[in-house]
Amino acid sequence: MRLNNKTKAGYFNFLGTLVIMLFIFGVxxxxxxxxxxxxxxxxxxxxxxxxxxxxxxxxxxxxxIFEYDSDGEALNFKNRNVVLFLDKHLSDEFPKYKLLKYDVVNIIILKRLYVSISSKKSHNITLRYDISYLTKKELNDLKFSLSKVIKNNKERKREPSS
Known part of the structure; x- marks a missing residue:
């Protein structure tokens, strides 16, 4: 499943410009x-x-801007700011079988996605993505897709190897 909100980049750019202009006029x-x-x-x-x-x-x-791709054998997460110089671009790609769990934290004005993956050194790594600007439908689709990957991972672990 692919999910992204790149089409709203113009809208977010407009909002950022509007907020900066509001600040300049306010000063x-x-x-x-x-x-x-x-x-x-x-x-x-x-x-x-x-x-x-x-x-x-x-x-x-x-x-x-948040992009998610679960097609194939890997999960791709990308998270970036519309204004390029403000923050560095996040991009992670890892195999689906490494996904352990996810958690969506919904505080009043912001939402975060925490993804836990396993690593070679038997540590769990937690990755954080900003998903505040996703719509409710996009967020539900993301949760459904991640839950499906976790369910498949659990079923693979239960299957006896022949």
């Missing part, structure tokens, strides 16, 4: 209000607080 309005007009009193700080809150919310939710 400008604050400086004008603080040094020139002084009409709002203490409320002039809202010109800074609201845009900073919007920027924090947008970028704290994590990387916007």
């Amino acid at each position: 400008g309005a604050f400086l004008l209000e603080y040094f020139v007009y002084d009409y709002f009193g203490w409320a002039q700080w809202l010109f800074l607080i609201i845009p900073i809150g919007c920027i924090t919310l947008f970028y704290a939710r994590g990387r916007q």
Whole structure:
């Protein structure tokens, strides 16, 4: 199964630009209000607080683009930001039989996918992906696909080797 939200990249780019413009206009309005007009009193700080809150919310939710591919014998995960210089690109590929478990953490404004895989040195490695910008349907499809892979892995372990 393939899942990605690359088609929404333009939308996320627009939102990022809008949030940055809101911040620039907010700083400008604050400086004008603080040094020139002084009409709002203490409320002039809202010109800074609201845009900073919007920027924090947008970028704290994590990387916007998520790609998942379970076709074939490997699982591919890619997670990246729309603004390329902000954060480094995550890309992981591993065989399906290494998948041990997954967990989706859903906090009020953000969602994370934690994937545990086995390694050669008998350690478990946990990989983290930002999935805050996936729709509910995309998230359910991802959970279904990962559950199916885990179920197949458990069945293979139970089968006696002949």
